[in-house]
Amino acid sequence: MTGMTTPAGREAAPARRDAEATRADILKAARHLLARHAHADITLRAVAERAGVSPPLILKYFGNKDALFARVMSFDADADALLDAPLHDLGRHMVRHVLSSQRDRGADPLLRIAFAPLHGDHGDVLRANFRAQVTERLAARLTGPDAGLRAELAVAALVGLGVMYGIARGPHLRETAADTVADRYGPAVQAQLTPGR
Structure with a gap:
């Protein structure tokens, strides 16, 4: 939250992203890429970039690329x-x-x-x-x-x-x-x- 300050006069750290919203953003990014590129050409870094998260966060939520795309490939x-x-x-x-x-x-x-x-x-x-x-x-x-x-x-x-x-x-x-x-x-x-x- 911009504008809020800590007692020491520094800006407070931004609120943590909601876990469900973050998972949804990652899945949406992976689906977007899967609809435009071959599976083998998609990197976790590309998914992370599109979702606005770090690659380690994808690993935390999904384990690995195969597990992420198993979810994406499910209907x-x-x-x-x-x-x-x-x-x-x-x-x-x-x-x-x-x-x-x-x-x-x-x-x-x-x-x-x-x-x-x-x-x-x-x-x-x-x-x-x-x-x-x-x-x-x-x-x-x-x-x-x-x-x-x-x-x-x-x-x-x-x-x-x-x-x-x-x-x-x-x-x-x-x-x-x-x-x-x-x-x-x-x-x-x-x-x-x-x-x-």
């Missing part, structure tokens, strides 16, 4: 939030979640799967996690025929939305309210989740 927490709605309203919720994640956190919950080919063997891990933690988990919630195909089609629509928003930076999409996009695009996703509704 579990993202899938929890993405799939957190009743089935009848899930398409709209997922669209809104993809947009609000990009707008509010600067991170798409699914888009890093598009960069799996950059990562060699680590890309295989990313793909396996994505299938198990996102598409297969979604398929397990669906009733009726072709649940696996319908889940993959619904997720494909969301990945496409993320690409248009985060990579192509579609100006009309970016300036439109998330609820408006969810009202228009959500039914296309929902049509795969509850066909014939």
Whole structure:
């Protein structure tokens, strides 16, 4: 806190960063780099620089680079939030979640799967996690025929939305309210989740 002084007239040391916020910043930085560079080319120093922390702090929280990227390559927490709605309203919720994640956190919950080919063997891990933690988990919630195909089609629509928003930076999409996009695009996703509704 700038301006506060100690009894000796010196500035007080800045407040320690909140541990959870620091972990989140490190994961966000690692995800950003993983979406742009091959896993082998990413250093802890680069992650630390982007997160605004020291490399030893990353080691303290995650142990090593492999442990950090095992977390980054997991979709579990993202899938929890993405799939957190009743089935009848899930398409709209997922669209809104993809947009609000990009707008509010600067991170798409699914888009890093598009960069799996950059990562060699680590890309295989990313793909396996994505299938198990996102598409297969979604398929397990669906009733009726072709649940696996319908889940993959619904997720494909969301990945496409993320690409248009985060990579192509579609100006009309970016300036439109998330609820408006969810009202228009959500039914296309929902049509795969509850066909014939």
